[in-house]
Amino acid sequence: MGLRRLPRRHVERIWGRRDLAGPFAPPQGAGAEPIGEIWYEDEADAALLVKYLFTSERLSIQVHPDDSAAQARGYPRGKDEAWYVIAAEPGATIGLGLTRRVSREALREAALDGSIERLLDWRPVAAGDCFYSPAGTIHAIGAGLSLVEIQQNLDLTYRLYDYGRPRELHLEEAVAVADPAPWTRPFEPREAGPGRTILAAGGAFVLERWTQAEGLAATVPGGTVLVPLGGDEAGSVWSAEGEVALDGPLDLLAAYPGGKVREGLLARAS
Numbered sequence: 001m002g003l004r005r006l007p008r009r010h011v012e013r014i015w016g017r018r019d020l021a022g023p024f025a026p027p028q029g030a031g032a033e034p035i036g037e038i039w040y041e042d043e044a045d046a047a048l049l050v051k052y053l054f055t056s057e058r059l060s061i062q063v064h065p066d067d068s069a070a071q072a073r074g075y076p077r078g079k080d081e082a083w084y085v086i087a088a089e090p091g092a093t094i095g096l097g098l099t100r101r102v103s104r105e106a107l108r109e110a111a112l113d114g115s116i117e118r119l120l121d122w123r124p125v126a127a128g129d130c131f132y133s134p135a136g137t138i139h140a141i142g143a144g145l146s147l148v149e150i151q152q153n154l155d156l157t158y159r160l161y162d163y164g165r166p167r168e169l170h171l172e173e174a175v176a177v178a179d180p181a182p183w184t185r186p187f188e189p190r191e192a193g194p195g196r197t198i199l200a201a202g203g204a205f206v207l208e209r210w211t212q213a214e215g216l217a218a219t220v221p222g223g224t225v226l227v228p229l230g231g232d233e234a235g236s237v238w239s240a241e242g243e244v245a246l247d248g249p250l251d252l253l254a255a256y257p258g259g260k261v262r263e264g265l266l267a268r269a270s
Contacts, residue, residue: 003226004239006050011037014165015057015143023235024052040225040237042153047077047223047257048205049153050237052086052146059141061095061116061161065177066135067204070154078135080204081151084253085129086229089144095120096131096139097183107138107180111160111171121182132186132200132207136179148227150255152204195250196266202259210266215248217267220256227253 010026013036020026020035038052064079071077083094099121102110110116120140125131133139138160141147158174159167187200192208200207209229210216219242226238230251246252256262 002240002242003244006040006042006225006237006239008237009039009041010035011039013037014167015055015059017054017056020054024054042225042239045076046153046239048225048255049151050225050227050255051149051151052235053083053141053149055141055143055145057143058095058163060157060159060163060165060167061111061120061138061140062157062159063138063174063178064135064154064157069135069177070156075154075156077152077154078204079152079154079156080132080134081149082130082132082200082205082207082255083141084148084150084199084207084209084227085125085127085145086148087146088126088129092125092144093122093142094125094131094139094145095122095142096133097121097137098181101181104175104178104180107160107178108171108175111169111174114161116161117163130189130199130207132203133183134186134203136177137183138178138180139183148253150205150207150225150227150253192261192263193266198261199253201261204259205255205257206259206261208254210246210250210252210254212248212250216246216250218244218246218254218265220244220254220265221258221262224254224256227255229253 012033016034016036040050066078158170160174195212222241224240
């Protein structure tokens with residue numbers, strides 16, 4: 001199969017931005033509504049989905065179901081996700097997990113009276129930070145952020161709280177699938193050879209960063225997605241499978257399904 005550039009779709013969000021430019025600029029004729037997400041869409045049964053997110057306001061406090069909860073409702077999979085921060089304004093935060101464990105009833109009451117804003121653990125973030133959020137993690141992305149989101153390919157979000165904005169909440173569904181507890185980093189990033197860093201593993205997918213001055217030859221499993229972070233291809237996303245040749249210099253994210261790190265994935269291009 002090799003490499004295939006994925007088509008992209010701009011998605012309007014009330015918390016998005018109107019100032020996107022360069023490779024992220026909306027297509028000609030687009031409306032004046034803020035763009036919050038760019039989706040890079042593969043086949044409908046693809047295991048992973050990549051998005052860029054651009055925020056001017058906080059996203060809702062939300063949660064996603066795991067595989068078993070999603071499949072019980074007729075969906076093919078749950079939704080683990082990871083975020084790689086591209087740019088962050090001073091003071092930008094991501095809410096990830098709670099400051100303390102609470103009961104489901106206490107979580108429900110906090111969502112109803114708004115105290116969930118203070119219960120969520122808002123963490124300062126900066127460019128280059130990476131977070132893996134397993135399904136069930138209560139979270140909210142803050143304002144002033146540009147980031148890459150890699151996720152299991154499921155469009156299902158349960159909102160617990162939305163700061164009074166007139167959008168639908170899914171309180172009962174959210175409380176049922178949430179883990180009302182602090183988030184702990186599920187994987188400590190590690191080097192796996194020159195220019196190869198494992199950012200996350202052990203969940204629904206592995207996320208890596210590859211940085212090389214020269215080109216690489218890679219043999220990647222089906223369902224791999226590549227996200228260039230710099231150079232002429234920044235702003236694109238590629239589907240990859242089998243043997244692929246990558247011209248240098250390289251700085252990209254690579255994600256593939258399954259929680260196990262693939263050894264021997266990379267070699268210097270001949």
